[in-house]
Amino acid sequence: MEASTTTSASKTPADFLKSIRGKRVVVKLNSGVDYRGILACLDGYMNIAMEHTEEYVNGQLKNKYGDAFIRGNNVLYISLAK
Amino acid sequence: MALPTKQSAAPNNPSLLLPSELVDKCVNEKVWIIMKNGHKEFTGTLKGFDVYVNCVLEDAIEYDRDQESGKETTKNLESILLNGNNICMIVPGGERS
Numbered sequence: 001m002e003a004s005t006t007t008s009a010s011k012t013p014a015d016f017l018k019s020i021r022g023k024r025v026v027v028k029l030n031s032g033v034d035y036r037g038i039l040a041c042l043d044g045y046m047n048i049a050m051e052h053t054e055e056y057v058n059g060q061l062k063n064k065y066g067d068a069f070i071r072g073n074n075v076l077y078i079s080l081a082k
Numbered sequence: 083m084a085l086p087t088k089q090s091a092a093p094n095n096p097s098l099l100l101p102s103e104l105v106d107k108c109v110n111e112k113v114w115i116i117m118k119n120g121h122k123e124f125t126g127t128l129k130g131f132d133v134y135v136n137c138v139l140e141d142a143i144e145y146d147r148d149q150e151s152g153k154e155t156t157k158n159l160e161s162i163l164l165n166g167n168n169i170c171m172i173v174p175g176g177e178r179s
């Protein structure tokens with residue numbers, strides 16, 4: 001990957017993944033379930049390890065996990081939380 | 083917006099445009115993304131994409147139509163990485179119709 005040689009204005013998926021580590025994120029799965037928490041680490045498959053994870057089903061808090069691993073194939077998107 | 087150093091797949095035929103070259107033209111432009119399942123769509127500014135067409139969108143809006151009620155919900159997302167696995171179509175312009 002030549003992520004660092006792209007033009008300054010664009011931001012490839014690799015750049016994005018690098019920039020969001022340690023930030024608060026929302027991860028939405030294909031099933032529609034949201035996971036909010038602090039992104040501990042992730043890889044190119046979008047496998048994700050999160051801390052202080054909260055599970056939201058239909059917008060309602062259903063569960064809390066200290067640490068959670070999400071397998072990348074289930075991920076619809078990763079969003080930076082406000 | 084093709085880089086001058088980049089070799090085109092069809093240098094002798096300017097009318098031939100690869101699909102990825104079309105998406106390349108949309109970087110830093112508004113796009114409308116329609117997902118495979120048919121009831122989810124996104125609009126936003128395309129900041130970049132990779133070989134899987136995973137897309138980085140800024141100031142994105144997620145549109146989700148409920149199958150039973152037909153009611154559409156929207157959600158504003160400032161910066162997202164959208165998994166390319168479920169993308170069906172990318173429309174330049176970003177206006178839904």
